[in-house]
Amino acid sequence: EVQLVESGGGLVQPGRSLRLSCTASGFTFGDYAMSWVRQAPGKGLEWVGFIRSKAYGGTTEYAASVKGRFTISRDDSKSIAYLQMNSLKTEDTAVYYCTRPPSIAAAGGEGYWGQGTLVTVSS
Amino acid sequence: DIQMTQSPSTLSASVGDRVTITCRASQSISSWLAWYQQKPGKAPKLLIYKASSLESGVPSRFSGSGSGTEFTLTISSLQPDDFATYYCQQYNSYPITFGQGTRLEIK
Numbered sequence A: 001e002v003q004l005v006e007s008g009g010g011l012v013q014p015g016r017s018l019r020l021s022c023t024a025s026g027f028t029f030g031d032y033a034m035s036w037v038r039q040a041p042g043k044g045l046e047w048v049g050f051i052r053s054k055a056y057g058g059t060t061e062y063a064a065s066v067k068g069r070f071t072i073s074r075d076d077s078k079s080i081a082y083l084q085m086n087s088l089k090t091e092d093t094a095v096y097y098c099t100r101p102p103s104i105a106a107a108g109g110e111g112y113w114g115q116g117t118l119v120t121v122s123s
Numbered sequence B: 001d002i003q004m005t006q007s008p009s010t011l012s013a014s015v016g017d018r019v020t021i022t023c024r025a026s027q028s029i030s031s032w033l034a035w036y037q038q039k040p041g042k043a044p045k046l047l048i049y050k051a052s053s054l055e056s057g058v059p060s061r062f063s064g065s066g067s068g069t070e071f072t073l074t075i076s077s078l079q080p081d082d083f084a085t086y087y088c089q090q091y092n093s094y095p096i097t098f099g100q101g102t103r104l105e106i107k
Helices: none
Strands: A003-007 A010-011 A017-027 A036-037 A045-049 A060-062 A070-075 A080-085 A094-100 A117-121 B004-007 B010-013 B018-027 B034-038 B045-049 B062-067 B070-075 B085-090 B102-106
Touching: A003 A094, A017 A036, A017 A117, A017 B010, A036 A070, A036 A080, A045 A070, A045 B085, A060 A070, A080 A094, A080 B062, B004 B085, B010 B018, B018 B034, B018 B085, B018 B102, B034 B062, B070 B085
Parallel strands: A010 A117, B010 B102
Antiparallel strands: A003 A017, A017 A080, A036 A045, A036 A094, A045 A060, A070 A080, A094 A117, B004 B018, B018 B070, B034 B045, B034 B085, B062 B070, B085 B102
């Protein structure tokens, strides 16, 4: 059974950093791309970005709203995907979901989602 | 960026009704469209991918159609478990974008 478990959320001040982790199980982690999607309280879904598998260079794509501040990485030996969030803003407050696309090199059509972790950016 | 526009934003319907939700893309996305269902406090659930392919385990009363810029999600006979918020997602190009959501509520 595929499982994705996010951790690392919490309360952080504006301008500070936070790193989220997504621990995966139930599949060969290195064979898939991994994505992050967020949802601000009471709002819709917003794609954050994704990382391709190492077979496709482990390259990344990001939403404009986070590009240059957020970095997605992966540790295939531990089956963990990371979302490093720097220079956080109050508008980054959201539930952050880790998701797994069906592809090795593309995002979209994610059939597997974690339970989400809440990040609150406030002074 | 490709803009995705869903209509209606809210839909009131009764158990047994046939309902349709529309999603329009600001430019052609071929068939690279997915539909998700989300209930309060839960992660979204994939219903349809590639515009019309039913995800494994999803009831056959859900169907998707369309290509290019116009897409629809149809629920043939609403069940009590279907009252939720629905989102479309384009994955033709990056950044991936979602529609604003359609809240399906009980009439």
